[in-house]
Amino acid sequence: MTAQQDYAKPVVVVVEDDESIGFLLNFMLSREGFEVVMATDGRQAKAVIDEISPPSLVLLDLMLPYADGYELNAHIRAKPEWCDVPVIMLTGRSQERDIVRALEAGVTDYIIKPFQPVELMARVRRHLRVKTAA
Amino acid sequence: MEFATSSDPIVNLAFWTGIAVIFIIIFMVLYVIFLRYMLIREERRRKLFLDVWRPILIRSLESIPDVLPPVKKKDWPVLFNLWNHFHESLRGSAKDNLNEIARKAGMLPVAGSLLKKRKVKSRLAAITTLGLLREKTVWEEIKNSSVDEHPSVSLAAMRALIRIDEERAMPFIIPLISARTDWPPARVANILHEASPHVICVALADAILHSPEPHIPLLIRYFETIACDSSTVVLRQAIEKFPNAAVISACLHAFKSPDALDIVRKNLTHAAWHVRVQAVRALGRMGLVYDKYILINMLCDQQWWVRYRAAQALSSLPFISTVDLEKIRDEQADRYAKDILIQVIAEKKMV
Numbered sequence: 001m002t003a004q005q006d007y008a009k010p011v012v013v014v015v016e017d018d019e020s021i022g023f024l025l026n027f028m029l030s031r032e033g034f035e036v037v038m039a040t041d042g043r044q045a046k047a048v049i050d051e052i053s054p055p056s057l058v059l060l061d062l063m064l065p066y067a068d069g070y071e072l073n074a075h076i077r078a079k080p081e082w083c084d085v086p087v088i089m090l091t092g093r094s095q096e097r098d099i100v101r102a103l104e105a106g107v108t109d110y111i112i113k114p115f116q117p118v119e120l121m122a123r124v125r126r127h128l129r130v131k132t133a134a
Numbered sequence: 135m136e137f138a139t140s141s142d143p144i145v146n147l148a149f150w151t152g153i154a155v156i157f158i159i160i161f162m163v164l165y166v167i168f169l170r171y172m173l174i175r176e177e178r179r180r181k182l183f184l185d186v187w188r189p190i191l192i193r194s195l196e197s198i199p200d201v202l203p204p205v206k207k208k209d210w211p212v213l214f215n216l217w218n219h220f221h222e223s224l225r226g227s228a229k230d231n232l233n234e235i236a237r238k239a240g241m242l243p244v245a246g247s248l249l250k251k252r253k254v255k256s257r258l259a260a261i262t263t264l265g266l267l268r269e270k271t272v273w274e275e276i277k278n279s280s281v282d283e284h285p286s287v288s289l290a291a292m293r294a295l296i297r298i299d300e301e302r303a304m305p306f307i308i309p310l311i312s313a314r315t316d317w318p319p320a321r322v323a324n325i326l327h328e329a330s331p332h333v334i335c336v337a338l339a340d341a342i343l344h345s346p347e348p349h350i351p352l353l354i355r356y357f358e359t360i361a362c363d364s365s366t367v368v369l370r371q372a373i374e375k376f377p378n379a380a381v382i383s384a385c386l387h388a389f390k391s392p393d394a395l396d397i398v399r400k401n402l403t404h405a406a407w408h409v410r411v412q413a414v415r416a417l418g419r420m421g422l423v424y425d426k427y428i429l430i431n432m433l434c435d436q437q438w439w440v441r442y443r444a445a446q447a448l449s450s451l452p453f454i455s456t457v458d459l460e461k462i463r464d465e466q467a468d469r470y471a472k473d474i475l476i477q478v479i480a481e482k483k484m485v
Contacts, residue, residue: 020188020219027192116226117195 009035010128011055015045015072016090017064021113025059025090028117029124042067049075054082056128060107062091062098070105077106086127090115183209184216191220194235195228202239210244214259217241221266233267242269249275258290265294273298277306285316293325300329304337311356312341312349319352323359335362342372350376351384358388366393373397379406386412392420402428407437414440418447426451430462433471441470445478456482 012034016022019040026036037052039045043066058076062069069089076082086108091098094112102110109123186203193199205213221232236242241263248260249272261279264272276298280291292310295303311322326334338357342350350372357365369385382401386409389398394416401413414432417425429451432444449459456479463475 018223020216021223023188024192024195024220024223027189114223114225117224117228118226 009033010057011035011037011052012124013037013039013045013048013052013055013058015039015042015048015059015064015069016061017041018061024117028121029059032121032124041065042072045072046075049079049082054085056085057124058085058087059124060087060089062089062093062102070101073102073105073107086130088120088123088127090120179208180212183212187213187216191216191232191235194231195224196231198231198234198238202235205239210241210248211256211259213239214241214245214248214263218259218262218266229266236263236267242267245269246272246275249279254284254287257287261287261290261294265290265297268298270298273302280306280310285314285318288314289317289321289325292322293328296325296329300333304329304333308337308341308353309345312345312353319355323356326356326360331360331362334360335364338362339364339368342368343375347376347378347381351380354381354384354388358384366391369394370397379404379409383409383412386416389416390419392422395420395422395425399425399428402432407435407440410435410437410440411443414444414447418443418450421447421451423453426454430471433466433474434468438474441474442478445474448475449478449482 010033012029014022014025014029014036016025016038017040022038022040026038029036034056037048037055039048042064045060045064046067049072060069060072064072067075069091073087073089076085076087087106088109088111089102089107090111090113092113099110108127111120111123190199190202217232217236221229224232245260245263245267248256249264251257251260257279261276264276273295276291276294280288280295282288282291288310292303292307295307311317311326326338335357338353338360339362342353342357345353354369354372357368362368366389369388373382373385382404383406386398386401398413398416398420401409402417404410404413410432414429417429421429426448429444429448433441433448435441435444448454448462449456459475459479459482463472463479466472466475
């Protein structure tokens with residue numbers, strides 16, 4: 001099964017355990033014309049990563065049940081076909097060491113909650129443009 | 135069943151006790167089933183309400199709908215929690231739209247009435263909402279809640295006051311934060327960060343220099359978490375005004391700029407060992423090449439904690455490598471200095 005075969009639109013994987021924020025992200029991304037694949041915990045996210053082929057982008061929460069954002073990012077980067085997928089971390093943890101740790105682990109961008117929906121979408125579009133250009 | 139009509143009182147008592155126990159068990163089972171049913175019903179109602187209102191709030195981030203569905207009395211707490219959650223997760227213009235929809239849905243008068251309820255949960259939701267709406271008309275009511283004996287209510291009220299009018303809130307809040315020992319310092323610091331740095335810096339600096347002496351160390355700890363341009367000047371003044379060990383210790387912990395190196399070095403010989411601990415730690419954070427020798431001397435302090443922090447400070451200096459540390463260790467004649475360096479080098483290699 002591949003994402004390209006299953007979905008006509010570009011795919012964004014959203015890993016978010018907060019139901020309301022997940023709903024908001026799904027709404028915003030769908031409006032922008034993305035196909036959204038949701039996962040609400042680390043275990044579900046790992047299953048998604050193992051099952052589908054590389055999406056256009058991953059939006060990842062840091063604190064998740066079963067496996068945290070760092071572990072999921074490592075899982076993504078360990079898969080050769082997923083290693084170029086832009087990963088945006090969206091989290092409430094705003095300490096310098098968390099940001100440095102995430103960026104050093106290969107996360108493409110780091111957005112702190114509370115976030116601006118318009119800014120988040122601009123970043124998503126920017127990372128997709130960079131990926132397409134590359 | 136002959137024993138039921140037995141004339142033996144003990145048999146009779148056992149029989150009726152057994153009957154009573156069976157009835158109690160049946161009643162409890164039925165009560166648990168009833169509670170489960172009510173819970174499921176409540177959860178279903180909540181889900182139906184969220185299915186309607188969550189999309190409304192999300193769409194309102196782009197445009198406010200003309201007509202909103204009515205909210206039943208029972209559903210207000212769910213709407214308050216959902217609205218507060220969105221408001222605290224988002225920034226920028228999205229918040230203006232959420233404020234507009236809250237006013238349109240009639241949340242303001244409901245929040246005002248919830249504020250008067252005795253239930254902590256209702257009061258918390260109301261205070262948070264009114265704070266996020268920056269509603270000035272309920273200033274006095276929220277101010278009264280900030281002295282509530284329940285720490286969650288009083289902290290929520292303090293946050294709401296800062297959100298409504300930070301400059302007006304400061305003269306009232308600063309004495310409270312030093313008096314309320316039941317407030318978790320991490321949460322207080324978090325709330326203080328919501329105020330503009332210049333407002334909180336001025337208010338805390340003033341409080342540090344004019345509050346009663348026992349409150350000063352705690353105020354310095356809060357002051358330390360805020361990035362203030364004048365922090366070294368204020369901390370120097372605090373040490374001059376209150377030259378006791380607790381205040382000096384707190385100031386040494388808070389110093390971040392090399393401008394304070396003279397005062398740090400001066401306190402390396404302080405009589406209180408916890409002051410010497412903070413002095414060596416401060417030297418580790420901002421020490422210069424010359425301070426390496428001072429820290430080496432501190433490895434022979436009579437207090438284990440001072441020796442340990444001195445060794446850690448030495449290893450954290452940017453110009454000292456593990457090889458340098460091993461060389462310093464080999465040069466030590468003092469057994470305690472050597473021991474503490476062995477430990478810190480081992481810890482450094484483990485990381």
